[in-house]
Amino acid sequence: MVFLPYPYKPPYVCSMQSGKLKTHLKTDIVISGAGPAGLTLSALLGLAGFDVVLVDAEAPKPQAANAPLSGRTAALLNGSVNVLKAAGVWDAVKDISTPLKIMKIVDDNHASAALRASVEFRAGDIGEPQFGYNIPNNDLRAALLARIGKIKAVTHLAPAKLVDYTADASGVAAVTEDGTQIQARLIIGTDGRQSIVRKAAGIDAKIHDYDQRAITCLIEHSKSHNFTSTEFRRAGGPFTFVPMPGNQSSIVWVEKTADAQKYLAMKRDEFEKALQDRTNGYVGNVK
Incomplete structure (x- = not known):
């Protein structure tokens, strides 16, 4: 130690x-x-x-300088960002943090795009420039x-x-x-x-296994995310992409455990195609 x-x-x-x-x-x-x-x-x-x-x-x-980003990020709302400011940390991470200006939820349980209901929440509607920021965990x-x-x-x-x-x-x-x-x-x-x-302390906990696993990664895409965090709601679990600097987003992809294992066993091109299918073209081509 x-x-x-x-x-x-x-x-x-x-x-x-x-x-x-x-x-x-x-x-x-x-x-x-x-x-x-x-x-x-x-x-x-x-x-x-x-x-x-x-x-x-x-x-x-x-x-290390210019170290590659991991797939893990922290999406912090403004209240949590204020805590980082009080701790004297915000200035060290603000330039690598991405504002979350729009939150979008899409019901993606229908094959037809016409039946997919969606709703958007804009920070400007509550008088804020953003709901919060997405920050790489390592940084x-x-x-x-x-x-x-x-x-x-x-x-x-x-x-x-x-x-x-x-x-x-x-x-x-x-x-x-x-x-x-x-x-x-x-x-x-x-x-x-x-x-x-x-x-x-002798404090008990009730634990329930939902038989789900989360896959996290970073993607690059051809279209701008427009500082929008989008969550697709599916039967197996949510698929969410959260804005990162430039045309990048962090992905949190939840599936039933058996399905998650199948996706993780895919070759790179197969996995990228699965990612592409789940974004529904919202951010263009992904890799």
């Missing part, structure tokens, strides 16, 4: 137990999970004057990591994984996979659907 070098850290001590070096950290708040939610919250709390230890399962990766994470690296009150443990914690009137005692012990006043779980924080 690597302690990233920030100018300030909450008080900590090291001791030897059973021949192994053990680290003990004391902080105001420990956050488990460093997706966009955990990273943003760490920045906001650090800026508010709280000492924060962020436990991140993923090691930071250098962001958003890189910007958030850079931001917390400049906040003295935030300690970032990465790669690290929370395995357990106990809580009583005096606060929280948490432990990571490598034995690091963290004493805090509050613990926050932003660690996803398999949340260790939730499980350790």
Whole structure:
């Protein structure tokens, strides 16, 4: 595990137990999970004057210049963009973010185009220039990591994984996979659907498998998307393309699991034809 070098850290001590070096950290708040939610919250709390230890399962990766985009993006509404602004992150991602000015929904359960009902929602109708922005996940994470690296009150443990914690009137005692012990006043779980924080707290969850899988990718197209996010509603699941810079869109394509596996096993030209069929020509030719 690597302690990233920030100018300030909450008080900590090291001791030897059973021949192994053990680290003990004391902080105001420990956050488990460093997706966009955990990273943003760490920045906001650090800026508010709280000492924060962020436990991140993923090691930071250098962001190469002109690195190819992945298929994962975050479509954030204006309220979430305002949170990024408050965290001091927005300026780092605004130039690579694409505004979402129109939301379109199409009932695509009919073979005949004449029977396909659709509806559009325009941001201008509610007095806004856009509903929000679409941001590449890799760039958003890189910007958030850079931001917390400049906040003295935030300690970032990465790669690290929370395995357990106990809580009583005096606060929280948490432990990571490598034995690091963290004493805090509050613990926050932003660690996803398999949340260790939730499980350790004894909070149950009801899980239902819809037998669906999501395929994500980026496409290029010959027509402009006109800053329109379009969702085609189908029996197997929605097919959505969300604007990216230029004539590009990010795709979230949901299908029944067996069908998704068939599409993923296709050759590139077959897969592109399947994509083309599902866009109904809205953005021209795709690849």
